[in-house]
Amino acid sequence: MEPVSLQALKRIAGLLGYDWTEEEIERLLPLVEKHLAALDQLDALPLDDVEPAVGWRIPSGTP
């Protein structure tokens, strides 16, 4: 995983319309790194032929 920089986080937050201070973003940095590392672990799964679970197995219709 590429190291995450404060500048990158500030840029992303700004693009999304959030005006967070350097101090606020600095506090988030270790949490972002931790969670992105957890997300990287998803690459260990065999996801090639797996579609996202954006639907659910709800039987359709009304009773």
Added chain:
Amino acid sequence: MSDLVWKSIADLTRLIVAREISPVEVVQAYLERIESLDGKLRAFITVCRDEALGAAKAGESAVRRGEALGSLHGIPIALKDLCATKGVRTTAGSKILSDWVPEEDATVVARLRAAGAIVLGKLNMHEFAYGPEGLNIHFGSAWNPWDAQTHRIAGGSSSGSGVAVAAGLAAGALGSDTGGSIRIPAALCGVSGIKPTYGRVSRAGVVPVAWSMDHVGPMGRTAMDAALMLGAMAGFDGRDPTTSALPVPAYTARLTGEVRGLRVGLLRAFFLESAGLVVRQAVEQAAKQLERQGARVEEVELESAGQVAGAAFAISASEALAYHEKWMKTRPQDYAPDVRDRLRLGAFVSATQYLKAQRARQLIRREVDALLADHDVLIAPSTPIVATPVGQTEVMVEGDRRDVRASLTRLTRAFNLSGHPVAAVPCGFTVAGLPMGMQIVGRAFDEATVLRVADAYQRMTDWHLRRPPMASEAPAAPPTSQGVVG
């Protein structure tokens, strides 16, 4: 104080129908106990005293007139304060919604009222249900009633629900569970509950955390009480397009006490292995007890368990920030710092990462389905740790230093991703008298088997019958750093 508050919902229903006690007596007994203890326990955000007494009197009249009575007639319950209640403020434990008075009930609330339940009030919770400790700076943090001396976390986010049921302040309660928020407080407070299958219970009128992970369910002192409440709440709802049209079984009729021949998978790797020795031994003992009653227990493994945290984070954080986006831009100062920081993390999950997490979720769901193709239920600890003191952020488990927050959700989130039904029951106590909990996971829409195993286990044990030491002599909760709203 009246012993009525310790009767099960099943017993109270029987006594009310037989006219041996009146709903007014029962509601008054609970209101007196709330008055006496809740200044310290802080389970409630709002107590609906007049409305509850009014409903109890109407319920008493209905009994006297011989009207047909609902399955929960005259039963005093309380609601996690993210369930909308017509005419009663619904705060979601937040400053932002501290003055919101909904114009209609959430579907689950309307159904419980229709079954005759009486709402005592609205329960404390982690702000916007976004935290597993159950802390709240706006209304004061609920006090775990199992330790009268030290202010310990109740577990969250449904902290008030766990405390109210454990301390005899409500016969049953509603909770919600996005990453374990029914099962964690059930474990830490020594009560029972069930996170139903996703789609079994309507979420309409319930303030969301993450739409695809949220589940609403009952908490009570016994699996039987949870079954009684679930039966009244469950089923298709036109207001929630994710609800299933499958018929709702008569759950209580399925509680036969019989587990002979049932195939039970014991989740050892990742689950039992994460738990402290005492928790591990308690769940192993529970497995042996089920085995002695004729169940066939074998160890199983959820191979993708190590990937659950990443997938659950990406989905929950993205969906939660999407819901809160407007307030996070206009009123960020009105969130508790911990909740605000966690919501901000959602900004750093890309759409492709979100979809990767949803693909992982599909795989995890299939894997749980596969385990349940060969087993009727799976069992595991609910939490690897017991209730910690408020403010403690790390805990030692078997010589390892662990983060309290991450530990609390470590064993529960897999089944929010997979959507399977999970009951939580107390399965023992530490030498210090703190409760431990066990999860019982079942096939999709098979809450009946999950509850059957939970009830059968409670017929073999008495953990669920213990009462917490917290009584009127308990010290008052300390003031919160930012004062108390409302």
